[in-house]
Amino acid sequence: MRRIHARPDRPHPLFEELPEVIHLPARLGHRTPLHAAVSLLGDEIANPGHGTEAVVSALLDIILLYSLRAWLDEQTDDGSATGWAATLRDPAITAALRHIHQEPAGQWTVKALARKSDCRARPSPAGSPRWSANRRWAT
Numbered sequence: 828m829r830r831i832h833a834r835p836d837r838p839h840p841l842f843e844e845l846p847e848v849i850h851l852p853a854r855l856g857h858r859t860p861l862h863a864a865v866s867l868l869g870d871e872i873a874n875p876g877h878g879t880e881a882v883v884s885a886l887l888d889i890i891l892l893y894s895l896r897a898w899l900d901e902q903t904d905d906g907s908a909t910g911w912a913a914t915l916r917d918p919a920i921t922a923a924l925r926h927i928h929q930e931p932a933g934q935w936t937v938k939a940l941a942r943k944s945d946c947r948a949r950p951s952p953a954g955s956p957r958w959s960a961n962r963r964w965a966t
């Protein structure tokens with residue numbers, strides 16, 4: 828089974844900010860994709876077949892991502908988001924990350940990303956200048 832490994836020499840700041848336990852209350856009509864993935868996982872474990880190991884591994888990845896997404900949404904919805912939870916909701920930062928992911932081989936500079944992402948010189952929700960937190964993690 829595949830495991831998610833963090834690089835100990837360069838952990839992502841978001842993982843450093845996660846609480847030890849994430850509690851996501853079950854609410855009817857909320858987080859439908861997460862509920863569906865958990866249901867699929869239960870079905871796969873109860874009725875294993877060809878490729879079960881691969882299916883379970885993929886579903887666990889999906890559940891992790893949907894859980895993180897739900898936790899981040901809750902942090903920003905109630906206004907308690909700080910650090911990376913807030914930064915990932917910042918339109919300029921998300922635009923810059925989208926550009927990097929769309930063109931990973933690009934010769935990106937802070938100035939070029941700021942221009943393409945319509946980023947102004949103001950502090951990020953993480954409390955540091957917008958690009959310093961990204962540079963610290965990416966180097």
